[in-house]
Amino acid sequence: MAPKSSNSEMKIWRDGQMVNWDDANIHVLSHVVHYGSSVFEGVRSYETPSGGAIFRAREHMRRLLDSCRIYRMPFRYSLDDMVQAMVDTVAANEMTDCYIRPLVIRTGQSLGVGGKDIPIETFVIPWKAGAYLGHGADAKGVDARISSWRRPAPDTTPTLAKAGGNYLSSQLTKMEAGVDDYAEGIMLDSFGFVSEGSGMNLFAVRDGILFTPPLSASILQGITRDSVLVMARDLGIEAREQVLLREFLYTADELFFCGTAVEITPVISVDRIAVGDGKPGPLTLRIQREFLGIARGKIKDRHNWLTPVPQPALVGR
Numbered sequence: 181m182a183p184k185s186s187n188s189e190m191k192i193w194r195d196g197q198m199v200n201w202d203d204a205n206i207h208v209l210s211h212v213v214h215y216g217s218s219v220f221e222g223v224r225s226y227e228t229p230s231g232g233a234i235f236r237a238r239e240h241m242r243r244l245l246d247s248c249r250i251y252r253m254p255f256r257y258s259l260d261d262m263v264q265a266m267v268d269t270v271a272a273n274e275m276t277d278c279y280i281r282p283l284v285i286r287t288g289q290s291l292g293v294g295g296k297d298i299p300i301e302t303f304v305i306p307w308k309a310g311a312y313l314g315h316g317a318d319a320k321g322v323d324a325r326i327s328s329w330r331r332p333a334p335d336t337t338p339t340l341a342k343a344g345g346n347y348l349s350s351q352l353t354k355m356e357a358g359v360d361d362y363a364e365g366i367m368l369d370s371f372g373f374v375s376e377g378s379g380m381n382l383f384a385v386r387d388g389i390l391f392t393p394p395l396s397a398s399i400l401q402g403i404t405r406d407s408v409l410v411m412a413r414d415l416g417i418e419a420r421e422q423v424l425l426r427e428f429l430y431t432a433d434e435l436f437f438c439g440t441a442v443e444i445t446p447v448i449s450v451d452r453i454a455v456g457d458g459k460p461g462p463l464t465l466r467i468q469r470e471f472l473g474i475a476r477g478k479i480k481d482r483h484n485w486l487t488p489v490p491q492p493a494l495v496g497r
Contacts, residue, residue, distance in 0.1 A: 191269065191273055192269070193303060193305075194303050196265075198268070204303060206301070207288075209289040210288060218284065218345075219248055219283075219342055220244070220343075221281070222279065223235070223237065223440060224309065225266075225278050226475045230477060232270055232271075232275065232488070234280070235475050235485055235486060237263045238263055238487070239403050244262060255300065256300075257302060262282060267487065269305075271489050275306055276489065279441065283304075284303075313437075322437075323448065324363060324449070325362040325450065327352075327378075330370055331370065332346070332349070332370065333370035334370075334396070339400060342400060346400075350367075354379075364437065365377065370398065373424060373425065374423075374425070375393055375399055379442075380442045381439060382435065382437055383438060384424065384435050385433050385461060385463050390417055390418065390463070392405065392421055402439055404444075407471060408444075411467060412467070430453045433461060434446070434456055435447035443472065446468075474486075
């Protein structure tokens with residue numbers, strides 16, 4: 181089913197109610213505007229042969245609740261409530277294939293940095309998904325550079341939380357890459373080891389083995405990253421979570437980014453050094469086919485990763 185023709189016709193879930201797109205506003209004095217006090221998720225609904233289906237909805241909502249706990253944001257909805265909110269939002273907008281942005285923010289009208297007793301509001305926002313790193317990136321691959329900006333040290337900002345303020349350095353990384361005509365940047369951690377992209381995790385392939393930085397490298401604990409590790413096990417591919425040196429990326433046979441928005445996107449060069457033969461590698465493409473096959477309902481959902489979205493008539497519309 182095609183999405184509605186314009187954003188203004190769409191609905192956003194706001195604290196249990198569907199509101200018009202143009203009415204989902206906050207005050208300029210909201211705490212989140214001044215101090216970045218938001219946590220959020222990026223989730224996808226895919227079109228499958230039996231209709232829309234949200235990929236790993238429960239895992240995403242578990243991470244959202246974890247982020248709220250880390251940032252001491254009192255949250256009144258359960259995991260099941262938030263899964264249902266996403267299902268209802270996708271159905272209410274008559275969409276099957278889309279990006280979903282659950283968002284929890286401190287609002288109110290205050291200029292104090294402390295978050296205690298500040299009102300909390302929750303939204304679920306549908307978005308028409310496109311190719312995150314440009315048309316054809318999934319097939320052709322992209323060029324990346326090592327960023328001059330680093331991920332936070334472990335005793336500064338909690339990177340297990342998917343928080344809005346955590347993405348300030350990501351913005352700088354992404355813009356720096358664009359200025360130098362790269363599609364994406366790769367950030368190092370505070371110790372100089374490989375961490376992740378501006379908004380996605382990273383995998384390397386060397387001699388048929390998958391490598392990815394550990395949680396201790398200041399990465400976000402990615403849902404797609406976890407999916408890759410699970411699929412690798414299913415396919416009999418050895419996968420290792422370990423500290424990676426910057427120069428390891430120059431000598432890898434294959435590299436790929438993974439994440440909800442970027443899905444599985446090959447990286448074909450780093451700092452103008454070709455990765456392998458400068459083309460998407462066979463193991464990357466195998467993982468990509470498996471991932472998209474499951475997400476789009478063409479390969480058996482053996483881990484129950486898909487949450488079906490009913491037709492609008494089934495949710496009271």
